[in-house]
Amino acid sequence: MLTILFDGIAYGMLLFMLACGLAVTLGLMNFVNLAHGAFAMAGGYLTAVLTNRLGVPFLASLPLAFLFAAALGAILEPTLYRRLYRRPHLDQVLFSIGLVFMAIAAVDYFFGAQQQFVRLPAFLKSRFEVGGIGIGAYRLFIIAVCGVLTIALQLTLLHTRFGSRLRAAVDDPRVAAGLGIDVNRIFLSTFAVGSGLAGLGGALGAEILGLDPTFPLKFMLYFLLVVAVGGTTTITGPLLASLLLGVADVAGKYYVPKLGAFIIYCVMIAVLMVRPQGLFARIGAR
Amino acid sequence: MKIARYLCLAALCATSLFASLPASAQETVKIGLILPMTGPFASTGRQIETAVKLYMQQKGATVAGKKIELIVKDDGGVADTTRRIAQELVLNDKVAFLAGFGLTPLALATAPIATQAKVPMIVMAAATSAITEQSPFITRTGFTLPQVTQPMAEWAAKNGIKKVVTLVTDYGPGIDAETTFKKVFTAAGGEVLDSLRVPLRNPDFAPFLQKVHDLAPNAVFVFVPSGVGSIFMKQFTERGLDKSGIRLLGTGDVTDDDILNDMGDVALGVVTTFHYSAAHPSAANKSYVEAFGKASNGMRPNFHSLGGYDGMALIYHAVEATKGSTDGEALMNAMKGYTWESPRGPISIDPATREIVQNVYVRKVERANGQLYNVEFQTIPSVKDPGKTAK
Numbered sequence: 001m002l003t004i005l006f007d008g009i010a011y012g013m014l015l016f017m018l019a020c021g022l023a024v025t026l027g028l029m030n031f032v033n034l035a036h037g038a039f040a041m042a043g044g045y046l047t048a049v050l051t052n053r054l055g056v057p058f059l060a061s062l063p064l065a066f067l068f069a070a071a072l073g074a075i076l077e078p079t080l081y082r083r084l085y086r087r088p089h090l091d092q093v094l095f096s097i098g099l100v101f102m103a104i105a106a107v108d109y110f111f112g113a114q115q116q117f118v119r120l121p122a123f124l125k126s127r128f129e130v131g132g133i134g135i136g137a138y139r140l141f142i143i144a145v146c147g148v149l150t151i152a153l154q155l156t157l158l159h160t161r162f163g164s165r166l167r168a169a170v171d172d173p174r175v176a177a178g179l180g181i182d183v184n185r186i187f188l189s190t191f192a193v194g195s196g197l198a199g200l201g202g203a204l205g206a207e208i209l210g211l212d213p214t215f216p217l218k219f220m221l222y223f224l225l226v227v228a229v230g231g232t233t234t235i236t237g238p239l240l241a242s243l244l245l246g247v248a249d250v251a252g253k254y255y256v257p258k259l260g261a262f263i264i265y266c267v268m269i270a271v272l273m274v275r276p277q278g279l280f281a282r283i284g285a286r
Numbered sequence: 287m288k289i290a291r292y293l294c295l296a297a298l299c300a301t302s303l304f305a306s307l308p309a310s311a312q313e314t315v316k317i318g319l320i321l322p323m324t325g326p327f328a329s330t331g332r333q334i335e336t337a338v339k340l341y342m343q344q345k346g347a348t349v350a351g352k353k354i355e356l357i358v359k360d361d362g363g364v365a366d367t368t369r370r371i372a373q374e375l376v377l378n379d380k381v382a383f384l385a386g387f388g389l390t391p392l393a394l395a396t397a398p399i400a401t402q403a404k405v406p407m408i409v410m411a412a413a414t415s416a417i418t419e420q421s422p423f424i425t426r427t428g429f430t431l432p433q434v435t436q437p438m439a440e441w442a443a444k445n446g447i448k449k450v451v452t453l454v455t456d457y458g459p460g461i462d463a464e465t466t467f468k469k470v471f472t473a474a475g476g477e478v479l480d481s482l483r484v485p486l487r488n489p490d491f492a493p494f495l496q497k498v499h500d501l502a503p504n505a506v507f508v509f510v511p512s513g514v515g516s517i518f519m520k521q522f523t524e525r526g527l528d529k530s531g532i533r534l535l536g537t538g539d540v541t542d543d544d545i546l547n548d549m550g551d552v553a554l555g556v557v558t559t560f561h562y563s564a565a566h567p568s569a570a571n572k573s574y575v576e577a578f579g580k581a582s583n584g585m586r587p588n589f590h591s592l593g594g595y596d597g598m599a600l601i602y603h604a605v606e607a608t609k610g611s612t613d614g615e616a617l618m619n620a621m622k623g624y625t626w627e628s629p630r631g632p633i634s635i636d637p638a639t640r641e642i643v644q645n646v647y648v649r650k651v652e653r654a655n656g657q658l659y660n661v662e663f664q665t666i667p668s669v670k671d672p673g674k675t676a677k
Contacts, residue, residue, distance in 0.1 A: 001496075003496060004493065004496060007490075007492040007493065007496065011490055011492065105324070108324065108328065112328075112329065112332075113324075113325070113326065113327075113328035113329050113332070114329050114513060114544060114545050114548075115513045115514075115516050115517065115545060115548070116548075117516065117520075117548045117549070117550070119550065125523075125524060127524065127525065127526045134496075134499075134525070134526070136524050136525065138524065207520065208490055208492075208517075208521070209490065209517075210513075210514070210516075210517040212326060212513060213326075214325065214326045218487065249490075249493075250490070250492055250493045251493070252493075253493035253494060254493035254494075254496055254497055257482050257483065257493075257494065257497065258483070261456075261485035261487075
């Protein structure tokens with residue numbers, strides 16, 4: 001059933017958009033940032049406020065959501081996150097989960113606990129059939145946006161000066177700094193971009209996943225699944241993992257609704273049994 | 287050092303116990319209101335709290351010469367917390383009533399405490415049928431899922447709908463709704479093609495809706511918790527199910543008054559059965575909606591708020607009838623069979639099951655004065671809960 005496949009891919013792409021920032025901070029910067037979802041939520045709420053209260057068109061609000069979440073990341077990285085890079089992972093987990101709760105309470109205070117809605121323009125609400133496959137315009141839009149961004153990310157990481165500096169800074173910050181690379185600035189911008197992507201994911205996902213103050217907690221599990229299955233050293237790993245999980249989830253719920261909720265966990269267990277490091281792991285990394 | 291610390295703690299506990307003693311003097315009747323004020327179900331808590339406070343403000347805080355004191359506690363929607371808070375309220379604060387309970391598990395966790403302490407427990411929101419059977423001290427002022435589902439199934443069967451797919455969230459109330467709908471609808475000659483259960487923590491309805499689409503029924507019957515309803519509605523139209531002639535039927539949770547307006551036009555024309563709509567055409571309701579809006583910065587009251595408002599009416603009646611006694615059994619007896627007029631219409635407490643008996647209305651979402659409302663067009667009077675076993 002190709003419609004199912006299509007929906008699965010759209011869902012997977014959305015997961016990827018939400019989780020790839022986490023893959024970057026976790027894999028490249030070796031920092032366990034459970035508060036990642038909070039940035040996604042920030043992006044989502046910004047879009048909701050912009051489109052519903054201020055009348056900004058949906059498409060224009062998307063880059064703003066990216067910038068807003070990125071700016072938030074850029075402020076928090078030097079003030080809060082930087083001091084925890086060298087701390088043990090447990091400290092990082094406790095710190096970031098604390099941030100999540102603060103974010104939830106803050107959003108709850110300002111916006112209330114109810115679901116937020118993002119009004120889509122009419123052309124994204126349509127639905128058409130191509131060769132017997134029912135395609136929702138919005139899901140197609142998600143696939144397109146995420147696809148373009150993925151390619152851009154991959155190219156940046158592998159083929160630009162910034163990408164190689166980043167990889168150098170991660171491999172050995174001291175040597176990199178000795179070679180004149182401003183490690184702090186590289187980490188700052190990477191963190192900001194990762195947060196921005198999450199914000200964009202949140203803005204795109206509000207329509208499909210819903211948006212309320214518990215968003216970061218609700219989807220933390222999905223982010224972690226993607227990162228665990230995909231491995232954290234490349235962009236392609238989490239991408240494939242997201243697609244796999246998205247398609248498995250949607251197809252599982254369609255064909256065996258009784259087991260639907262468990263399918264993705266089964267997939268995760270199966271993958272991790274065969275490849276404990278995730279689908280794509282650098283051998284002997286760390 | 288450690289011992290000293292423990293001693294300090296013990297001393298603290300002791301003083302706080304003593305401190306709470308004079309407060310529980312005979313002149314006040316305390317009500318422990320336990321609600322999810324934070325977390326995903328906070329809107330339920332807020333609705334009920336506003337309604338309860340509104341009632342006390344309207345009717346005054348003195349009944350039968352006793353001062354009514356309200357203690358509001360937040361359980362965050364976690365059953366363990368609800369139980370702990372209930373225990374504290376009973377032991378330390380000596381409350382005469384436990385009230386609130388936003389979700390089924392929260393009410394179930396507290397039931398044994400109500401039984402042991404003989405403290406009446408008024409369930410204002412949780413809607414699984416079995417709750418009132420857990421303790422002779424439980425009564426309900428909200429609704430039960432079978433109660434509002436049965437009329438939906440009957441209405442569907444009478445209005446030319448032959449084949450239905452049910453789609454419910456996979457937890458207590460959802461399963462209640464599914465079973466009731468199936469039973470009543472098949473008994474009336476309809477056919478249920480498939481029963482889909484959606485996990486409680488479900489981010490995307492796409493696969494389930496696709497399944498509904500492929501089964502091509504006349505209608506899909508839906509129960510989802512109120513906040514999720516909006517996501518469901520959007521995806522329902524996005525998938526073009528409304529255009530392929532599948533009607534959307536549901537209990538009123540899907541078109542919750544609290545969020546109906548934000549759903550936009552996708553909600554138009556949805557038929558639901560429920561016990562309360564903010565658009566209920568009565569003078570009592572009109573003034574209630576207005577007063578509620580004033581007390582809450584323009585919020586629209588939803589069905590949960592009514593559970594709180596009528597719960598207070600029931601408590602006031604019980605305290606009045608027992609002349610201010612705080613004896614649990616006397617209070618329960620006073621509540622059984624009480625009949626009164628609520629903003630939602632006439633309601634009463636069934637003396638046999640301690641369950642609320644109320645009118646259920648068939649409604650359709652329409653636009654009035656630029657806002658979306660559930661407009662009632664048919665009334666099924668005095669519906670008892672059909673979910674009670676062997677009744």
